[in-house]
Amino acid sequence: MDIFRSLKYRNFKLFFYGQSVSLIGTWMQKTAVSWLVYQLTGSAVLLGIVSFVSLIPSLILSPYAGSYIDRHNRFKVLVGTQVISMLQAGALAAMIYFRFYNMSGIILLSLIQGITNAFDVTCRQSLMVEMVDNKEDLPNAIALNSTMTNMARIAGPALAGIILSTLGEDFCFISNFLSYIAVLTCLFMMKLNTAIVNRPQKDIWTELKEGFHYVASDRDISSLIVMLTISSLFVIPFNTLMPIFAKDLFHGSAKTFSWFESAAGLGSVFSAVYLAYLKSSKGLIKIMAGASLLFSLSVLLLAYAKVLPIALLFMTFTGVGMMAQTSSINTFIQTHSASHMRARAISYFVMAYQGMIPVGSLLIGLLAGAVGPRMAVCVEGMIGIVATLCFVLYRNRVESGRMLGRKSTLAGTSI
Known part of the structure; x- marks a missing residue:
């Protein structure tokens, strides 16, 4: 089928299958950690803190990670991040298995995971272009990768909900540890012609400045990153409060919480499939604007949903909007960045996306403590x-300026 056309490339197919298994384990662990923290403490603030430390390294380290990855063998960096992630998952699994419920330990291991992810996400995204031989299939590969990620977001929380209520939380953590065997096996089976990196004469701080100036000078990329930053800081963190919605507002259990995560994942899959069918990267900015409006409106309606089925419906729409928003920005940056700047441009995407969410999670945790979860x-x-309306107004001004510039150029040529 046309939607699966990028799976004909052996390297991408191995990457796809390995990550599919690993990400299910990751979402099982993420769901179990959120539920365990809230069950042990009953604190919205601690939920925000755990999310904060697991993602804040992306804000601080992503630009450095982009420059580092541009200077080193990306495949070796990816293998290294997977090994470290496996060790982190093993340590967390051992802690829970032996009933060592220590919040400081959970926060520390979440921080280690966040540091590793700052390099891992940037590396995986920048390496994808080397897994697909025909670059016209790159948008399809990115969309399929997003589909796989969000299928895991459905399966992982759903499995976690069942396992938490039957076998216990330790089984969720052990399963995530074992899932890294699949991704490492697939990585070692890949045959990538990774170019030998010639270390540049410039120091890494000079490269950081070049990356910033490159992103800032491109109006399309910079405006998308600003929009994503606002969304990641003030909208996407709404998900931090879903354990409270499930347990306190809808009087549910771990299984109820898993339904919220799975509903968002289901909506994300719908968006990912739609994006995978796109023939080109044209129109991505318009798709992003529409998706951002749908996402924000769904979050607003979710806040005051009174019955669980309606809340889950709006949660599904949040998944549709958020997935289309982030994936269209990601695809645009990957397809429009210069090859020697790609990792650095992607690193700013990661910083705006994963780096701002922890700050937002901390803020919404504090806000929910002050005004309640629904109002937050x-x-x-x-x-x-x-923010979406402001972005649309800005884009209209930019396009009008470009049209005037073209008309002036044509008038000058005719003279």
């Missing part, structure tokens, strides 16, 4: 709507 989520939805 409502505020996030309203901020998203305003």
